[in-house]
Amino acid sequence: MALGASQRLHDGVAAVETMTRFALAVLALASGVYTYLGVRSILDGSPTSVFFAAIIYSASVSVGIYAFWSYMARFYPHVTTHTGRAAMLGVMALGAAMIIAMSSWLNAAALAGSAALEQHLAETVEDYTADLDQAHQNALAAQSLLPDIQRASERFAQLAASERQSGALTGTTGSGSVVQLLSQMSAQMKDLENGINASREHVTVLFNQGQKRLETMRTLVSAPGAVAPRADQFSSEVVALTGVITSLGQTSIAPSIRRAADDLSLGFIAPVADGGDADLVNRQDRVMETVRASVAAQSKVLSEAADEILARAPVAERRFVPLSSAEAVLRYATDFIPAWAGAISIDLLPGVLVFILAAVHSAIRKQEEKLPFAERITAAELLQALEVQRAVTANGGQLGDIAAQAEAEEPNNITSLDPRTRAKDRSHEDR
Numbered sequence: 001m002a003l004g005a006s007q008r009l010h011d012g013v014a015a016v017e018t019m020t021r022f023a024l025a026v027l028a029l030a031s032g033v034y035t036y037l038g039v040r041s042i043l044d045g046s047p048t049s050v051f052f053a054a055i056i057y058s059a060s061v062s063v064g065i066y067a068f069w070s071y072m073a074r075f076y077p078h079v080t081t082h083t084g085r086a087a088m089l090g091v092m093a094l095g096a097a098m099i100i101a102m103s104s105w106l107n108a109a110a111l112a113g114s115a116a117l118e119q120h121l122a123e124t125v126e127d128y129t130a131d132l133d134q135a136h137q138n139a140l141a142a143q144s145l146l147p148d149i150q151r152a153s154e155r156f157a158q159l160a161a162s163e164r165q166s167g168a169l170t171g172t173t174g175s176g177s178v179v180q181l182l183s184q185m186s187a188q189m190k191d192l193e194n195g196i197n198a199s200r201e202h203v204t205v206l207f208n209q210g211q212k213r214l215e216t217m218r219t220l221v222s223a224p225g226a227v228a229p230r231a232d233q234f235s236s237e238v239v240a241l242t243g244v245i246t247s248l249g250q251t252s253i254a255p256s257i258r259r260a261a262d263d264l265s266l267g268f269i270a271p272v273a274d275g276g277d278a279d280l281v282n283r284q285d286r287v288m289e290t291v292r293a294s295v296a297a298q299s300k301v302l303s304e305a306a307d308e309i310l311a312r313a314p315v316a317e318r319r320f321v322p323l324s325s326a327e328a329v330l331r332y333a334t335d336f337i338p339a340w341a342g343a344i345s346i347d348l349l350p351g352v353l354v355f356i357l358a359a360v361h362s363a364i365r366k367q368e369e370k371l372p373f374a375e376r377i378t379a380a381e382l383l384q385a386l387e388v389q390r391a392v393t394a395n396g397g398q399l400g401d402i403a404a405q406a407e408a409e410e411p412n413n414i415t416s417l418d419p420r421t422r423a424k425d426r427s428h429e430d431r
Contacts, residue, residue, distance in 0.1 A: 032062030038106030041325040069350035077361040107343030112336040113325025135248035139203040153189030199253040213241040238320040254309040261302035
């Protein structure tokens with residue numbers, strides 16, 4: 001029974017030997033093809049030089065993979081000692097790492113390079129969308145001051161009108177120094193309001209331009225066709241969008257508001273009271289002093305609000321870095337695990353065949369050790385034993401005397417001619 005099983009395993013190994021070689025050749029060729037596609041995506045130069053360089057590299061990879069796994073399939077199953085097995089496994093691990101380094105990542109680039117590049121472009125769009133929104137918010141932050149400025153302008157204008165019509169502040173109607181001062185403050189606030197409104201219109205125009213650039217970039221990410229031309233056009237759109245974001249950062253009116261607020265307080269110049277009598281002059285001076293205090297308070301509020309706007313973090317300068325398909329696959333490797341698994345499997349699948357052959361040969365050796373010597377001896381060994389027997393018979397006693405003398409001198413160095421003894425010795429050496 002054991003002999004039949006061992007023989008069937010021998011027959012099986014012989015039957016799949018051609019298939020094993022064919023499988024190794026096909027896998028090595030497939031790896032070389034994908035390596036060629038991956039190499040072409042990272043080489044620069046004339047089309048002819050790129051073609052030949054990629055062909056030479058991919059051919060070297062195919063030959064190297066085929067030779068490496070052929071050696072492993074030929075020798076590893078027949079190494080039986082623990083030290084030898086450990087050494088062969090170390091060599092196999094080193095070879096597998098080198099194959100991954102020189103081929104698998106390029107295979108992954110060929111399998112998922114376009115998708116990885118599109119993902120890189122898509123994430124770039126998201127980053128620039130966030131930058132545009134931040135720049136837009138920073139530019140519009142000064143709009144929050146508009147209601148306060150409008151109220152201050154209207155309050156000064158109403159006080160001037162009341163003083164002119166009814167003398168509500170000094171008790172004397174007419175357009176005197178107080179009316180002139182209040183009108184002046186109202187005009188300054190109105191100018192500041194107009195500046196904010198004009199800035200808002202300019203910011204809106206820039207933001208719409210940025211939105212159009214982003215829309216074009218999103219279209220390029222999802223458009224059909226080769227990704228390389230789209231990536232080139234994408235880079236041009238990025239440059240234009242960067243200019244828009246920079247312009248938004250420079251159109252903020254907050255610095256202008258901060259300077260205007262300082263001018264309200266530091267540059268306050270009250271007109272000389274022009275009353276006809278001393279009592280009116282005193283009343284005008286008191287009102288103008290009150291206006292000065294109101295302007296100082298308004299200036300402080302605007303300055304603090306402008307400082308809060310200016311304290312906002314500016315949009316960080318972002319630099320778009322174009323990537324090759326191979327670089328994109330490496331950067332976004334975790335997002336393309338199936339492609340990496342397929343690329344590595346093409347290169348390392350022959351290792352499974354090597355372990356199968358090793359397991360089969362180990363089973364053959366264990367089954368043959370259980371057989372009697374008569375069933376384990378080969379035809380060649382039987383013919384050799386018969387030849388030795390005939391030689392002993394032909395030489396007769398002469399050979400016996402020589403053997404006896406040699407045994408007497410060095411009995412431990414005599415090799416037994418008994419086939420069973422030799423078989424046991426050989427079996428011991430194999431173990």
